[in-house]
Amino acid sequence: xxxxxxxxxxxxxxxxxxxxxxxxxxxxxxxxxxxxxxxxxxxxxxxxxxxxxxxxxxxxxxxxxxxxxxxxxxxxxxxxxxxxxxxxxxxxxxxxxxxxxxxxxxxxxxxxxxxxxxxxxxxxxxxxxxxxxxxxxxxxxxxxxxxxxxxxxxxxxxxxxxxxxxxxxxxxxxxxxxxxxxxxxxxxxxxxxxxxxxxxxxxxxxxxxxxxxxxxxxxxxxxxxxxxxxxxxxxxxxxxxxxxxxxxxxxxxxxxxxxxxxxxxxxxxxxxxxxxxxxxxxxxxxxxxxxxxxxxxxxxxxxxxxxxxxxxxxxxxxxxxxxxxxxxxxxxxxxxxxxxxxxxxxxxxx
Amino acid sequence: xxxxxxxxxxxxxxxxxxxxxxxxxxxxxxxxxxxxxxxxxxxxxxxxxxxxxxxxxxxxxxxxxxxxxxxxxxxxxxxxxxxxxxxxxxxxxxxxxxxxxxxxxxxxxxxxxxxxxxxxxxxxxxxxxxxxxxxxxxxxxxxxxxxxxxxxxxxxxxxxxxxxxxxxxxxxxxxxxxxxxxxxxxxxxxxxxxxxxxxxxxxxxxxxxxxxxxxxxxxxxxxxxxxxxxxxxxxxxxxxxxxxxxxxxxxxxxxxxxxxxxxxxxxxxxxxxxxxxxxxxxxxxxxxxxxxxxxxxxxxxxxxxxxxxxxxxxxxxxxxxxxxxxxxxxxxxxxx
Ligand SMILES: Cc1ncc(C[n+]2csc(CCOP(=O)(O)OP(=O)(O)O)c2C)c(N)n1
Ligand SMILES: [Mg+2]
Numbered sequence: 001x002x003x004x005x006x007x008x009x010x011x012x013x014x015x016x017x018x019x020x021x022x023x024x025x026x027x028x029x030x031x032x033x034x035x036x037x038x039x040x041x042x043x044x045x046x047x048x049x050x051x052x053x054x055x056x057x058x059x060x061x062x063x064x065x066x067x068x069x070x071x072x073x074x075x076x077x078x079x080x081x082x083x084x085x086x087x088x089x090x091x092x093x094x095x096x097x098x099x100x101x102x103x104x105x106x107x108x109x110x111x112x113x114x115x116x117x118x119x120x121x122x123x124x125x126x127x128x129x130x131x132x133x134x135x136x137x138x139x140x141x142x143x144x145x146x147x148x149x150x151x152x153x154x155x156x157x158x159x160x161x162x163x164x165x166x167x168x169x170x171x172x173x174x175x176x177x178x179x180x181x182x183x184x185x186x187x188x189x190x191x192x193x194x195x196x197x198x199x200x201x202x203x204x205x206x207x208x209x210x211x212x213x214x215x216x217x218x219x220x221x222x223x224x225x226x227x228x229x230x231x232x233x234x235x236x237x238x239x240x241x242x243x244x245x246x247x248x249x250x251x252x253x254x255x256x257x258x259x260x261x262x263x264x265x266x267x268x269x270x271x272x273x274x275x276x277x278x279x280x281x282x283x284x285x286x287x288x289x290x291x292x293x294x295x296x297x298x299x300x301x302x303x304x305x306x307x308x309x310x311x312x313x314x315x316x317x318x319x320x321x322x323x324x325x326x327x328x329x330x331x332x333x334x335x336x337x338x339x340x341x342x343x344x345x346x347x348x349x350x
Numbered sequence: 351x352x353x354x355x356x357x358x359x360x361x362x363x364x365x366x367x368x369x370x371x372x373x374x375x376x377x378x379x380x381x382x383x384x385x386x387x388x389x390x391x392x393x394x395x396x397x398x399x400x401x402x403x404x405x406x407x408x409x410x411x412x413x414x415x416x417x418x419x420x421x422x423x424x425x426x427x428x429x430x431x432x433x434x435x436x437x438x439x440x441x442x443x444x445x446x447x448x449x450x451x452x453x454x455x456x457x458x459x460x461x462x463x464x465x466x467x468x469x470x471x472x473x474x475x476x477x478x479x480x481x482x483x484x485x486x487x488x489x490x491x492x493x494x495x496x497x498x499x500x501x502x503x504x505x506x507x508x509x510x511x512x513x514x515x516x517x518x519x520x521x522x523x524x525x526x527x528x529x530x531x532x533x534x535x536x537x538x539x540x541x542x543x544x545x546x547x548x549x550x551x552x553x554x555x556x557x558x559x560x561x562x563x564x565x566x567x568x569x570x571x572x573x574x575x576x577x578x579x580x581x582x583x584x585x586x587x588x589x590x591x592x593x594x595x596x597x598x599x600x601x602x603x604x605x606x607x608x609x610x611x612x613x614x615x616x617x618x619x620x621x622x623x624x625x626x627x628x629x630x631x632x633x634x635x636x637x638x639x640x641x642x643x644x645x646x647x648x649x650x651x652x653x654x655x656x657x658x659x660x661x662x663x664x665x666x667x668x669x670x671x672x673x674x675x676x677x678x679x680x681x682x683x684x685x686x
Contacts, residue, residue: 033653034475085475085652096477096651112479113436114409147408148440175409177385183408249385333658336650 001209003301007310008051009208010267010302013043014314016067017264019076022318023066023083023097027243031326032083035112036097039067041238044263045170046071046140048211049231052219053138058106058128060121061140063098064170065110068140074102080321086328093331094339115148117141118167122154125163125228136164136222144175146189152196155228159196162227166218167193169232170205176241177249190232198230205233206263236261352503352535358528360502361391361467363536364509365429369399372427375513378405378414379431379467388433389469389528415441415466419448422464427513435470435484435522442487449518450493461516467509471562471612472649472660473525481649481656483613488520489590489622495519496590497543498561502532504547504587507540515543522589524562544588546596552582555606555670558597558623560586563610563661570666579674581608589619594626601631606673607639612660615643637676642669 020038027036039046042064050059050071061068066079074090082089083097090102098112108124111117121139128135145151146169158165169189173180180187193200199221203214211233218229236258240247247255355363368375377392383406386393396404407414411432418428432438438445445466453462472481488494495517499505505523512519541547549564550571559567564585571581582600586592601607607627609620620641628639644660661669 034477034651035480082651091651093652093655094478094648094650096475098477098479099651112477113440115440144409147410149410149412175380176388177381178406178408182384182406330654331650331652333655336647336655336659340647 001212005051005212006209006267006301009047009212010264011310011314012047012051012071013208013264013267014310015076015317016043016046016070018314018318019070019079019321020067022322023080024239024243026083026322032097033085034096035063036083036243037064037241038239038243039064039237041258041263042170042172042205042235043067044208044211044267045168045205045233045235048208048233049138049140049168049215052212052215053136054219056106056133056135057219058108058121058124058135058137059140060108060117060124060137061110062114062117062142062145063110063112064142065140066097066100069100069102069105069107069110072102072105072107074100074105074107076317076321077324078102080318081325081328084325084328085330086325087331087335088324088328092335092339094336114142114145115150118150118154121165122158122163125158125165126161128164129161134223136166136219138166138168140168140170142175143169143171143173143180143189144178144183146192147183155193155196155198158228159198162225164222165228166215166222167198167228167230168215169230170235171232172235172237174237174241174250176245188232190230193230198228199226200230200232202232202234205235206261206266208263208267235263351537352533354531355502355534356528357502357505357523357530357532358390360506360534361509361523362393362395363534364506364513365392365395366398367536368427368510368513369395369403374425375427375429376403376405376421377429377431378407378418380407380409380433382406382431387431389523389525391467391528392431411437411440412444416444416448418464418466419444419452419462422449422462422518423452423460425461427463427465429465429467429513432466432468434480434525435468436480436482438466438468438484445488445494445518445520446491450491454493462518463513463516464518465509465512466518466520467523468520469523469525469528471524471526472644472656475651475653475656477651478648483644485522485589485613486618489619493518494590495544495588496522497588498522498586500524500527500561500564500585500587502530502534503538506534506536508543508587511540511543522561526562530565544591544593546587546593547585548596548600549583549585550581552580552604554580554604554674555608556582556584556597556600556604557608557610557666557670558584558586559610560589560619561612563612566661566663567610567666570663570670573663573667574670577671579670581670592623592626594630597623597627598630601627602634605634605636607631607635608666608670608673609639609641610661610666611641611643613644614646615641616646618643637673640669640673642666
């Protein structure tokens with residue numbers, strides 16, 4: 001993989017990780033209130049998919065979406081201010097962490113109702129198809145979300161009319177506290193796409209380059225008129241479902257084993273010239289060692305100092321975002337009313 | 351013999367008692383089993399009664415609510431928990447087109463002993479899609495009953511009564527009440543499920559409310575008392591049917607009616623109450639029935655705006671005061 005792509009992937013993942021850990025801290029301080037669903041552990045999916053997308057593509061996501069927005073390019077300042085509920089937030093403080101919208105970057109929303117995003121995604125895709133544009137829609141959803149009726153209804157229509165949608169399942173094996181074996185009769189999510197003749201593949205969602213490559217291929221097919229495509233990314237969230245959830249239903253051993261497959265470690269490993277220490281290898285777990293080592297031998301694009309620089313840069317962006325959010329004003333009630341009637345023309349109704 | 355109990359514990363106790371007493375009772379919903387429910391209402395019950403009677407479902411509200419309808423048709427007594435009222439929108443077909451209508455459409459051939467438990471209301475900065483009240487939608491559907499318990503005692507009584515009933519009943523529980531405390535006497539005799547409760551006798555103004563806002567209204571009444579205004583607080587407990595007699599008796603005594611609701615004002619429960627009592631108590635009212643309600647606005651995420659979008663205790667106090675002691679007109683003031 002090219003050096004600059006790797007750098008982008010790595011920077012995005014580092015930014016996302018730093019942003020989320022800081023958001024958790026700010027939540028603890030009371031600066032962020034409500035539901036806050038964090039992304040650590042799943043960065044490779046967002047980074048891989050979104051870096052493979054074109055600026056003209058659209059993105060539709062769920063409630064664990066502010067990391068997606070960040071990686072899509074929404075300024076960290078505006079995302080953090082939205083989490084704080086401030087006027088300078090990307091949704092004016094009206095939406096909050098689950099409802100990030102950024103029209104400029106074609107980030108078409110965070111939706112908090114599970115299963116709500118598919119129909120919206122195929123609607124955008126329908127418009128693209130009608131206008132014969134070379135664009136695509138990326139629709140993110142979780143493993144738990146594939147049990148909504150809208151999943152089946154939307155996949156059927158997408159296939160029927162060959163709509164330009166890329167369905168991306170972030171399979172972290174849990175729907176809040178319910179493990180996939182207890183919520184799905186078919187646990188290999190990608191196989192469900194076969195019911196609608198949608199080409200689908202499963203990729204290791206802890207491996208950012210695989211996610212990136214798979215997305216490139218899928219988007220390429222879509223742009224050549226191949227109709228909808230489906231990617232299942234196997235991943236894991238390191239934290240609870242949201243800040244309100246300690247995640248105590250998951251065995252400690254399972255969480256530890258998954259954390260050893262940290263996608264950032266994998267990406268660093270891939271990009272660095274440095275060989276891992278014995279201790280790091282042991283910690284990474286047997287299955288990832290082979291992958292890590294082989295790639296590092298081949299790649300060798302990044303030095304340790306540079307790595308430190310990337311980390312510091314991410315931290316600086318996040319610190320700046322927090323300061324920005326803290327100093328941003330509260331939105332006014334007048335602004336709220338203006339948003340309620342933002343689509344009214346010059347009629348006076350009452 | 352009453353014991354201080356949390357609202358969720360009262361629901362849990364009611365569920366436990368009914369599961370124990372009747373094999374046809376079962377409950378299902380997202381995370382009700384292993385996790386014990388988002389608000390703990392079913393905590394510990396799967397371990398006690400097993401997976402078939404306390405079932406974790408996939409995220410499929412439309413179909414698992416419909417499953418409840420099907421099971422009720424053949425004599426089971428399902429208690430469907432929909433994680434929050436916002437997701438009940440996905441189950442409205444099963445609720446409105448099936449549960450509410452099958453007993454009627456079949457010419458009375460079927461019972462519908464279905465209970466749907468839903469947390470709802472505005473909690474703390476959960477955003478527009480998770481901060482709704484949908485009572486207005488279901489109140490308008492013939493064939494449904496709606497209970498709105500505001501205390502642990504009512505939560506206990508009304509859940510048990512709902513399970514025992516052969517009608518489809520929706521229990522609207524408020525997300526901010528699960529960890530509120532109150533006395534629970536499991537041996538006390540329950541009033542009818544739809545009976546309104548007079549929470550505080552008073553002579554000057556009747557405040558009618560329900561769910562969490564009934565508690566805020568009671569707090570407002572204490573404030574008003576310091577000011578010499580004695581408010582009578584009626585907690586409806588049931589939104590369908592509404593216990594009109596209890597309401598009318600109070601209005602006929604106080605001659606002033608203030609209705610307090612968290613839901614949006616337009617076409618909400620308050621509109622129904624104002625219209626019906628306005629007709630029925632026209633002669634007794636010294637002033638038009640007044641509504642204090644949520645703004646007709648999607649709930650803003652920002653905490654300050656969120657709080658400003660629904661009535662707070664101070665708003666209730668101000669509205670009651672204004673109703674009882676209307677501000678003097680400039681002319682009258684000048685004449686004094
Ligand atoms: C229709 C609906 N039902 C239930 C919920 C509550 N809820 C929020 S997230 C979630 C689990 C979703 O799991 P999954 O799709 O796997 O996504 P993940 O959070 O794991 O990324 C549930 C049940 C909801 N938001 N919307
Ligand atoms: Mg999941």
